[in-house]
Amino acid sequence: MSFPRPALRPLDEALAELLDHARPLQGTEELSTFEADGRLLAQDLVSQLQVPPEDNSAMDGYAVRSREVADEGVVMPISQRIPAGAAAQPLVPGSAARIFTGAPVPQGADAIVMQEDTEPAGEGAVRILGVPRPGQWIRRSGEDAQRGAVVLARGERLTPAALGLAASIGMDRLAVARRPKIALFSTGDELVMPGEVPPAQMKPGVIYNSNRFFLAALLRRLGCEVTDYGIVPDRLQATREALDRAAEAHDLILTSGGVSVGEEDHLKPAVQSLGSLSLWQIAIKPGKPFAYGRVGAAHFMGLPGNPVSSFVTFLLLVRPFLLKLQGARQVAPAAVPAPAHFTWPRADKRREFLRVRRNARGGLDLFPNQSSGVLTSAVWADGLVDNPPGQTIASGNIVSFLPLAELLS
Numbered sequence: 001m002s003f004p005r006p007a008l009r010p011l012d013e014a015l016a017e018l019l020d021h022a023r024p025l026q027g028t029e030e031l032s033t034f035e036a037d038g039r040l041l042a043q044d045l046v047s048q049l050q051v052p053p054e055d056n057s058a059m060d061g062y063a064v065r066s067r068e069v070a071d072e073g074v075v076m077p078i079s080q081r082i083p084a085g086a087a088a089q090p091l092v093p094g095s096a097a098r099i100f101t102g103a104p105v106p107q108g109a110d111a112i113v114m115q116e117d118t119e120p121a122g123e124g125a126v127r128i129l130g131v132p133r134p135g136q137w138i139r140r141s142g143e144d145a146q147r148g149a150v151v152l153a154r155g156e157r158l159t160p161a162a163l164g165l166a167a168s169i170g171m172d173r174l175a176v177a178r179r180p181k182i183a184l185f186s187t188g189d190e191l192v193m194p195g196e197v198p199p200a201q202m203k204p205g206v207i208y209n210s211n212r213f214f215l216a217a218l219l220r221r222l223g224c225e226v227t228d229y230g231i232v233p234d235r236l237q238a239t240r241e242a243l244d245r246a247a248e249a250h251d252l253i254l255t256s257g258g259v260s261v262g263e264e265d266h267l268k269p270a271v272q273s274l275g276s277l278s279l280w281q282i283a284i285k286p287g288k289p290f291a292y293g294r295v296g297a298a299h300f301m302g303l304p305g306n307p308v309s310s311f312v313t314f315l316l317l318v319r320p321f322l323l324k325l326q327g328a329r330q331v332a333p334a335a336v337p338a339p340a341h342f343t344w345p346r347a348d349k350r351r352e353f354l355r356v357r358r359n360a361r362g363g364l365d366l367f368p369n370q371s372s373g374v375l376t377s378a379v380w381a382d383g384l385v386d387n388p389p390g391q392t393i394a395s396g397n398i399v400s401f402l403p404l405a406e407l408l409s
């Protein structure tokens with residue numbers, strides 16, 4: 001029996017192919033703005049009004065005509081009082097208006113003097129201590145949103161700040177992309193579910209299924225609806241049946257384990273017999289075994305079984321795919337340059353993703369055990385170093401850092 005080595009696909013090429021297959025899903029969902037955090041906007045949000053609606057005060061203080069306050073210490077009568085939410089009268093010439101933060105600037109006034117720069121000057125009058133600059137402490141009408149402007153565009157991922165912005169233009173409901181439906185299953189006869197067998201009674205060679213937990217959590221963070229099919233035994237027929245069943249009502253079947261090239265790895269033949277497999281093995285470490293194909297109308301993605309490989313391939317390949325399915329325009333994570341405070345003396349032929357953490361000196365520390373089975377590294381890390389093939393790293397070298405905070409959002 002021979003084991004031919006397939007050519008490994010470069011990551012960028014594989015990702016481009018995947019994204020090509022990820023046609024945005026049909027269908028949108030209308031949600032309360034409160035419920036839309038993390039979802040992908042399915043409409044352009046055009047402001048019907050100016051935000052703020054009119055010029056208003058950025059300070060508690062006095063509204064004045066700046067040219068009437070050419071010197072320090074000018075005393076002015078207070079001609080009106082304008083709390084937030086009130087309408088203002090035009091400013092009487094030669095006077096100041098008492099004004100509060102967020103209140104509309106009266107017509108004629110062109111500057112706000114903050115109350116700390118004033119002092120009382122007898123009944124109904126104020127002394128202006130400084131000389132105001134025209135325009136100071138005035139927030140301009142429309143400086144946040146102009147009437148007619150697109151404040152949030154279709155395909156944008158909603159963040160807490162974006163929800164606030166949508167609310168500021170009066171949107172209490174939003175159209176978002178529907179949730180992708182994902183069928184999740186794990187393969188491996190060595191796996192048992194935590195809770196089924198207590199740690200003291202685990203038989204030799206048996207391990208807990210950890211991938212299922214982080215994959216379900218990652219999927220949910222990306223707005224997916226997850227059907228968990230549990231553990232599928234390492235048998236071709238069982239694998240085929242599970243795939244067949246899962247393909248029916250799901251956009252994507254996501255599996256972990258069983259995509260290597262051993263006799264116990266049945267996903268490849270099972271997918272090929274039910275549909276097609278178009279991508280197989282990627283030149284990255286961790287994470288070489290990765291498969292993409294179709295089963296019926298569903299997409300299929302097979303992640304490696306090793307937990308860190310599974311985690312990393314999810315972030316690099318599945319995450320952008322799922323964002324694109326939901327109509328996102330921006331799917332690739334942005335790397336930032338950072339200095340390595342470690343050495344990596346042995347280069348690999350594959351592009352590597354090292355688990356690192358930022359230290360207080362602005363550099364990156366390396367988790368000492370980079371094995372693809374050591375999930376501790378992924379918990380400890382706050383990012384990945386994207387290291388090109390064949391590249392060693394000396395301490396002080398500038399490397400490419402992918403923050404996990406972004407990849408996990």
Ligand code: AMP
Nearest residue numbers: 186188209210211257258260304305306
């Ligand atoms: P495989 O890709 O099926 O050859 O699995 C590679 C390694 O990952 C083996 O050591 C498996 O025991 C382990 N593994 C596979 N699936 C899981 C899982 N769901 N949770 C934890 N470890 C797993």
Ligand code: MG
Nearest residue numbers: 187188257258
């Ligand atoms: Mg296996």
